[in-house]
Amino acid sequence: QVQLVESGGGLVQAGGSLRLSCAASGRTFSSYAMAWFRQAPGKEREFVTAISSNGGRTYYADYADSVKGRFTISRDNAKNTVYLQMNRLKPEDTAVYYCAAKESYRGSYYYTDYDYWGQGTQVTVSS
Numbered sequence: 001q002v003q004l005v006e007s008g009g010g011l012v013q014a015g016g017s018l019r020l021s022c023a024a025s026g027r028t029f030s031s032y033a034m035a036w037f038r039q040a041p042g043k044e045r046e047f048v049t050a051i052s053s054n055g056g057r058t059y060y061a062d063y064a065d066s067v068k069g070r071f072t073i074s075r076d077n078a079k080n081t082v083y084l085q086m087n088r089l090k091p092e093d094t095a096v097y098y099c100a101a102k103e104s105y106r107g108s109y110y111y112t113d114y115d116y117w118g119q120g121t122q123v124t125v126s127s
Helices: none
Strands: 004-007 010-013 018-024 033-039 046-051 058-060 071-076 081-086 095-102 121-126
Touching: 004 095, 018 033, 018 095, 018 121, 033 071, 033 081, 046 071, 046 081
Parallel strands: 010 121
Antiparallel strands: 004 018, 018 081, 033 046, 033 095, 046 058, 071 081, 095 121
């Protein structure tokens, strides 16, 4: 069992930055690939980025207005924590951001592949 707790969300102006954190319980954090998803009001949950269990591989969303180049995922297995550094934020980045864990080396783009989820943290970007 893994419990995930996100923090770091808030209100920021367009062009600003935020750093989200996701703290995981349990002794086997290094066995889990981790990911960030987001869900805006009235929209489906969408993949943002993921990182392999040892941090050696990262995955970024490849949709229009991609976050690649603006967002960076990282992890510290000694601290059981995964991070999402978000730079040059845009109003369309406004959403609830969720941390997710998948018991494998590889990350995935599909939310159905993840075993555990945090409660989410709100990110609001004002124009």
